[in-house]
Amino acid sequence: MILTQQLILGVLVGGLYGLAAAGLSLTFGVLRVLNVAHGELLMLGGYGTFWLFTLWQIDPFLSLLGVGPAMFALGLLLYWALFQFVVKAHEEARIKNSLLIGFGLTLVLHALAIQFWTADERAVTTAYAGAVIRVGGFAIPLLRLSSLMFAFVILAALQLFLAKTRWGRAIRATAEDWEAAALMGIPVGRTYLLAFALGTALAGIAGGLVSISYSISPSIGIEWTLKALIVIVLAGLGSLFGSFAGGILLGLAEAMSVVFLGGPYREVVGLILFLMVLLVRPQGLFGARG
């Protein structure tokens, strides 16, 4: 009984892990840079949604339609100001340089968030915040279920974009072999820019959903970056729905650890999974061998 209830909650939070991971996976897979400030970008998206609701009572799900594009624009700016210099390096040097820039960005965004919005925890509390759907004996929080579905729809839309459009194909080609992509006449720098901005928008939307269903504070960034990294290792690179499934898997594993081991072990189980997957199947559970 308790287990099933926890597993339901695990699936619900897992969808957000998946969405956070999908954004990081997109930038990592295409640009070969690891943006450790991904969690901070998620935090910014959360504050965006929070303030739009608090100041102007804009419904949080509606405000995501604004937060997404705003974060996309921020992604363009960050790429132009910082990451375009990282991708000029050889692939081996990119990861190292991106870590340095990412950590710097993490510190700056964290400090700015405390400065502007204090270190308090915040959450969007709508009129329907407490609504619960009862199925059998189980309670499903309506907001978290809506967030999960919202995350799924966003990923499906992105998947459609990548599969069917000219620029989507260009992004996939660049991820697979940027030199070959350049030989097709694809402006590789432009696809990097687009992929980075999309990754930032995904982080922002994930953050908005976190502020609706859970809570945000200036320090949640590192935690979410870590979750996203664990999911990427679990799921492997290269598939958005793989990330989504990996996120749900992590959510379920955490739920089980809460039931069988107790709450404090929740954060440990992901890291144990992380190590086990790296040892046994380094390409990830759903990743292609390579």
Place this chain on the structure above:
Amino acid sequence: MLEVENLKVAYGDLLALHGVSLAVRPGEMVALVGPNGAGKSTLLKTISGLLVPRAGAIRWEDKTISAAPPQRIVERGIALVPEGRRLFATMTVRENLELGAFTRRARNEKNAQFDRIFTLFPRLFERQRQLAGLLSGGEQQMLALGRALMGSPRLLMLDEPSLGLAPKIVEAILSVLAGLSRDGMSMLIVEQNVHSVLALARRAYILESGKIVGAGEGRKLLDDDHVRAAYLGPLSRRAR
């Protein structure tokens, strides 16, 4: 049409091309032969814009393109079929071909090019929904060639198109290239299979250690003692 003048290219401190000059005239098939590590692939990559030369000039239709990025060069009508084919293995045959027509110029002619390539390679038409990574070696080379042709190039550069393929398939590929050449396509081709390519090409250059050490008509080079000794080996006698 294409003129390369005194081109110098380096990887870090290591000079790979020591002042290479060559030309491809309209409609000509030019072969580039030489031992491994001579700089043949480096030269093709530099013309494509993937590498930036240290010195020298590349001119295409009387405009200097030495500093242009790859997408500009593709847009201007120079395509490279790279060594090892470099297909997008996780994408379908059709998607690979679509990507070949990425540039604005190529997009306008896309449907005509699809028809042309499917006529040239009916196998690609049959397999258009398959993943490129699951094709046989010969089919992959056809796809790599088709993908480059989707961009409607006026100069087609090929790096080792017969590498790792069965003799029968090599023959098929070379006959397609001969056909393209008859239709007026300019080509610059790097090939291990020196005998067949020299028989096919109008002119050829010999590249050794980053320098052009010989040039001439393809058939004449076939009779050249140095070329025979260095690249054709004992087989050449039998083939003659």
